Amino acid sequence: MIASDLDGTLLRNDGTLSPRTLRALRAAEGAGAEIVIVTARPPRFVDRLAEATGLVGTAVCGNGALVYDIATRTVVSSRTLPLTTARRVATALAAVVPEVGFALETGNQVLYEPAYRLRLCEDIDAELPVPSLADLWLTDAPVTKLLAWSERLDADTLLAAARHGAGDEVQLTHSGGRGLLEISAPGVTKAGTLSMLCAGRGIAAAEVIAFGDMPNDLTVLSWAGTGYAMANAHPAVLAAVPVHTVSNEEDGVAHVIERLLAGTDRPGSDRPGADGV
Structure with missing residues (x-):
């Protein structure tokens, strides 16, 4: 293979x-x-x-x-990320990085709240805004990843901050996106x-x-x-x-x-x- x-x-x-x-x-x-x-x-x-x-x-x-x-x-x-876990991790991360914005990747769409200002021109048709962070947690779509974005911090720094704030509750990584952290279900x-x-x-x-x-x-x-x-x-x-x-x-x-x-x-x-x- x-x-x-x-x-x-x-x-x-x-x-x-x-x-x-x-x-x-x-x-x-x-x-x-x-x-x-x-x-x-x-x-x-x-x-x-x-x-x-x-x-x-x-x-x-x-x-x-x-x-x-x-x-x-x-x-x-x-192997999806429970919405309750995503919300809990987002709350913990926001306490460490106050200006961070969040989005949910469902496989079909990206749902994003106002503080998440990262836009991908190649994915514009799949991006769907919600009015507030609280509205992000109302979706009934399966979540494949929680996305956290910081305009100020690079991805490595954001990853280190998330490890401090989120512990072992989820799988944390990044794929090089500017200030973008990718959060999956534990063990994924x-x-x-x-x-x-x-x-x-x-x-x-x-x-x-x-x-x-x-x-x-x-x-x-x-x-x-x-x-x-x-x-x-x-x-x-x-x-x-x-x-x-x-x-x-x-x-x-x-x-x-x-x-x-x-x-x-x-x-x-x-x-x-x-x-x-």
Whole structure:
């Protein structure tokens, strides 16, 4: 199995999948590998990518909250965040970071209160405002993530503050968004969901090659038999993951796949060079 993050990893900075990377993925599938997208993004982003590229298969979305069948556009399984937990964590975090704003990701929409002023132009049709923070907790939609955003603090600082304020009640991480913290149900990680997916397919961790660039990818990169950090990865990821590939702008995922299929490299090689440390 080849498991890859999307933004900053499989996709270029403009959000597109390059022809070279698409060819490499097709070649890997032709050689018998299963391709699984493992992303913080919701299914609607995966749908757009599939429409543009023809990719099918399985995606782990929402940092592990959802398993999604791309071809049928069906959520196969989900691990949602209880609304009462989301509200309790938001209250605790707001006490530590008073200016923080909150939103709820449901997989279909982002519900946001007035203090949450982060807007994604590519997701504008899915963003739905509510009049106040109190109204945010009235939804009956399943919640895949609580999003916390600070205009003043970067994501790493906000993550540290949340760990102090929220404790072990939820899973905290970030995927590089400016001042954006992603909060899931306890124990929900990319690696946890991918490992369950692999167990159902009879695939061992040693048979998984993973790619990522941000702190939310660390669980997968450390769990997989071989985890590759992109050259453009977050400093914490580059420090924690011993094997690197070239950047997403240089088709780093394709670079590794091509070498593996050509027999000029092996998973986990630490040989100096484009894919070595």
